[in-house]
Amino acid sequence: MAKEKKLVENITPRDEDFAQWYTDVVREAELCDYSSVKGCLNYLPNGYAIWELIQADLDKRFKETGVENVYLPTLIPENLLEKEADHVEGFAPEVAWVTHGGMERLQERLCIRPTSETLFCDLWSKTVQSYRDLPKVWNQWNSVLRWEKTTRPFLRSREFLWQEGHTLHATYEEAEERTIQMFHVYEDCYKETLAIPFVSGRKAEHEKFAGAQDTYTIEALMHDGKALQSATSHFFGSGFPDAFDIKYVDKNNQLHSAYETSWGWSTRSIGAIIMVHGDDSGLVLPPHVAPVECRIIPIAQHKEGVLDRANVLLDELKKAGYRVKIDDSEKSPGWKFSEQEMLGIPTRIEIGPKDIEKNQVVVVRRDTREKIIVSLDEIATKLRDILETIQEDMYNRAVDFLNGHIDTAVEMDEMVEKFKANRGFVKACWCGDPECEGEVKYATGGAATRCLIEDEEMISDKCIWCGKPAKHMAYWGKSY
Amino acid sequence: MAKEKKLVENITPRDEDFAQWYTDVVREAELCDYSSVKGCLNYLPNGYAIWELIQADLDKRFKETGVENVYLPTLIPENLLEKEADHVEGFAPEVAWVTHGGMERLQERLCIRPTSETLFCDLWSKTVQSYRDLPKVWNQWNSVLRWEKTTRPFLRSREFLWQEGHTLHATYEEAEERTIQMFHVYEDCYKETLAIPFVSGRKAEHEKFAGAQDTYTIEALMHDGKALQSATSHFFGSGFPDAFDIKYVDKNNQLHSAYETSWGWSTRSIGAIIMVHGDDSGLVLPPHVAPVECRIIPIAQHKEGVLDRANVLLDELKKAGYRVKIDDSEKSPGWKFSEQEMLGIPTRIEIGPKDIEKNQVVVVRRDTREKIIVSLDEIATKLRDILETIQEDMYNRAVDFLNGHIDTAVEMDEMVEKFKANRGFVKACWCGDPECEGEVKYATGGAATRCLIEDEEMISDKCIWCGKPAKHMAYWGKSY
Structure with a gap:
């Protein structure tokens, strides 16, 4: 996979031109690229694997709070999009319209979902009748499309991947509580998993999501001093449900309005990881979202026994549950180091004839470049400690940066x-x-x-x- | 969640009207329903949770063979769709066309992907130059859209969920081998995870996928004697890559054609599970894809100690790794049994005052209705054996049915x-x-x-x- 061009020389220094540095890292680490469809990305294996780890982590957190996953259609009929006035005003100018299906012109245009509040409300308007049908605490992992004019990898593209949670509740209080609960889930995941601190809170009135009564936002600080709106949780009150005529009867057969929330986290978060943690050598991934936590790089691998011992170590670490790979290609160790650093792999293990003689390996941290000598007898447990220390240190450094700015x-x-x-x-x-x-x-x-x-x-x-x-x-x- | 309507009386007997039985089960088990977008489904929590288990299982099998996940755009420019003659002939009549983006009419129409061979080839035509760039062994989990005229839940809908794997290789043999390897992965998953046997092999010439040189198919037999094409793996030779001008140079700087495969498995598989295993009482889920493996149903739960002991058991089973829930609602045990059966939950545990006195529970198998008395001291290990036996028995019964037909x-x-x-x-x-x-x-x-x-x-x-x-x-x- 590796090409010789993949060297730190291909990266613009971060403090010289941050925007160019970002583009360079995305390209050289092969995270994503632009497709032939203007403004739409190809999420490549290195980038998508980060998303898979974020998904797994978030999805587990969601389910612990009782969220159920669903999947609703990609297409929204025009009349549904128009049902909530603020919402259609916010989104109609930036959707893509399907006008023909098969060989026929459609009687009603369908837009590709820019977000799915309207579809969830439409479904609930048909299926929610009684207090026994509530709450609905649903989420979907999908892509949405917004016809943006200017785009940047991960940060703004016409189509992007995200999850959108939608919930419906019997009371105002319960819905408000869920809005804040999911906001906290996002906060925890940013801190604990992405090692990214932030400021957070409610959006000002005119900055809220189209149709929302309250929007809670996480605002992370990028290395260039700019903020990135990183995840949001919205409280709709009964505005949307009323617009869709969702009503339920309580135990005493009284009719009531229902209350709604929605909350979303997108592949933007990958952009945040790059811009908070990256450095002049490329990507620096927090171990918790690193598709490969450790790359083993044999030194003088042509010498007898080196590759064999390195592969024994590989198996041992795999068995211990690490996401680990070996680079036994013909490239020089220097090239291999440079590539591992570009890809942001949190640690590399250097193992050569002398190390084997001493029954040890050298673990090199990506974030600090610190070299740690570890006995081969202990590496399978010690490596976890090192990775956890990296995760923690990365968070703390980012906190210091934020507080200092x-x-x-x-x-x-x-x-x-x-x-x-x-x-x-x-x-x-x-x-x-x-x-x-x-x-x-x-x-x-x-x-x-x-x-x-x-x-x-x-x-x-x-x-x-x-x-x-x-x-x-x-x-x-x-x-x- | 449960409504009183949810009883076996709502289900047409399977052998009286199989099509109606199928529709009834899908509705009463709340697996999916039709959305306001004609021919498109809402995948509801009970249905989507089955898909999540299938996904997790298949994805693991894929990755063990070296597959990497990616995500390519939803939209395909018309000129790309037209590059391979057989392909466009096969798909153009059944795609949906986007003609407007934001407020503007597009210069070129974009279709919503009916399948993504063209996008993968387009990407590779720009990024594959050398033998070092090969193989590409990629997959994506996504939805596709085909403008079908008649639809049925899970079996045929305009939009459906699937995975589509796409691979590119340096040699004919390697690509052919990958086609068959993924075909075998599908076979294994159908047998081991879905407990569904099948006949399988190559499709006849005119039944192949549009543009393919060989199509391998899995054909499962439904209870009504009809076959369901359940998953397919395609070998394209160099037809598609040549149409997209994908060439690579070998070590000696010689230019070569590349060879391609693709393979897909969709939410159709949920339809297969229903139609192979279901019975007159509703869904019967193989334990390996059952979102809930066991539902605990307390008997005489108003009596002192029953609910407490049932909840202790719940915690114990959760801790032991089971997907387990309790039904402590106010409904009668009879209603609860009926609902558990409708949902196809493989086992229920009945626990009442007498059971507690005897330090035992009654495990009831969904598939055979056999009652098994198990000591409370042993339930956390014995339940796994029972579930594995159910899985195996369900497969064996399906094999007998297939062989007898x-x-x-x-x-x-x-x-x-x-x-x-x-x-x-x-x-x-x-x-x-x-x-x-x-x-x-x-x-x-x-x-x-x-x-x-x-x-x-x-x-x-x-x-x-x-x-x-x-x-x-x-x-x-x-x-x-």
Whole structure:
């Protein structure tokens, strides 16, 4: 698989041109590429394998909270899309329309789902009658399509992979609780599995999902100081269900509205992993989402016994449950090291004649390049500790970076200065008027509210733009 | 979730009207239903959970043979679909066309993939240059869309879920070997996981997949004597790769054609499970694909200690790795039994005051209704044995049914008589002319060749229709 071009020289230094560095890493690590369908990606094995690990992890977390998986159609009839006014306004301009099926022109256009609230509500309107039919706590793993004008690998593409959870509840409180519960599931997964910290909270009024009453968002900070909206959980109240005429009768035969949530996590998260953890040598994968946790690289493999011993080690580590591979190709160890680093494999094990003589191997961490000598007798247990340490260290370094890139501003000139340096988030107060946000955005070259801060004392009682009484404190940031 | 309607009375007896029985089981077990998009299904939790188990099993088998998962776009530009002549002829009449994206009319129509050979070949035409880039052994789990006129749940719907594997090889032999290897993976999974036997082999010339040189098929026999084409593996030779101008250079810098395969398994397999194993009380799931392997049903649960002990058992069985649930609702045990049977849950455990006194439970097999008394001390290990026995017995019964429904015919009148009784497959010889097959089909009310029999001595040297020299012996059958 490996080609000689695959060397660190093909990667633009990260701090020289971050956008180019990102593109280079995606290409050289063979994560995805553009297909012949404009704006749509081919998810290649190296990229898709990361997604599979994220899926497995999230899906397990979902199921522990009682989520059931389903699959609803790819196509949505135009009349369904139009049932909820805010929703159609938000999505209609960016959908793809099917107008012909087989040899015939369709009587009604069908769009390829940009998201599936309308399909879930349509199904529930036909099947939910009684309190006994509630709650519905459903999820699907699928792709959606939005006709974006500009695209970037993983971050924004016309078609992307995600999961969309949709739930329906008998009470407002239960639905609100589920919205927040799934928001916390996302938070846990970002921290524990992706080793990515973030700021998080509710979106400002005008930034909410089309049709939602509340949107909770996770905003991770990329290395270039920009925020990435990384996962969202929405509370719809009874707006959507009412629009679809979903009603249920309680034990006393009284008719009620039902309450809805939805929540989504996409392949954007792979972009976040790249941009939070990557370095000048390429990708750096947190062990928990690394399709290969360790690559064994034999040294002087032509010498007698080296390949044999390396393969015994491979079997031993496989048996112990590691995702491990060996590179016994004819390339030089230097090339092999470079490739392992490009792919972000968290550890490599170097094993040569001298190591074998000493009954040891050298484990090299991808994140710090630290070399750790481990006895061959202990490697099958010690490697797990090393991987867990890497996972933890990567998270802690990302936390330090995040904490070091949150500023505060009370006056507009501070705000402008902070964003000139592209440092990260700025905590600032705001009257809640979208027009003021628009002015700040213009003055800072793009910074807007990312999420509200509701559990801290406000640093000012005035809007940073208009000076009128502040309604919110928020994290502001430029974003992808 | 359970409604009172959910009783065996809602199911048409299987031997009275098989088609209606099938529809009833799908509905009452809440496996799937039709959506508002004509011909497209909603896969509901009970149905999708079966698919998840099949996916996990197949995916593991694939990866053990070196398969890597990817994801390619949902949309195919019209010019790509048209590159391989047989392929476009086969699929163009049954695709859905996207003509508008966002607010604009597209310059070129895009179809929703009916299958993705064209996309894989397009990608490889840009990325495969050298022998070092081969083989590609890729698969994707996705949905495809074919604009079918008549549909039936799981068996034929406009959109369906499947996996499509696509591989590219340096030599004819390697590709042919991979085609047969994946065919065997399918055979193993049908037998071992779905407990479904079958006849299998190559398709006759005119029955092959559009563009394929060889198609290998698995043909399972449903309870009504009809065959279901259950999974297929295709060898394309270099036809497709050549049409897409995929060439690679070998070690000596010589240019060569590449060779391709593809292989698919769909949610049809859920239909096969229903129609092979189901009975008058509803679904009967083989334990290996049963989302719930055991449902605990407390007897006289209002009596002191019963629910507590049942819940202790639940925890114990969960801990031991079983997919187990408890039904502690207010319904009567009779209703609960009926529902567990309808859902096809392989075992139920009845636990009441007397059982607790005797430190035992009653395990009831879904397939045979046999009651097995097991000590509470041993249930956590014994239940696995019972489930494995059920799995094995279900397979063996299905094998007996299959073997008892394969006839032979040398003369046409025998053939006609056998198919009048709708017994199953008939082994008969044939000259290979599609016109003769057409005549047989007309005379038998629908029976055609399902697959060729190439490892047995021919039972006749003459075509059963025209009497000219026989070229093939085949299994003939009516089919879904």
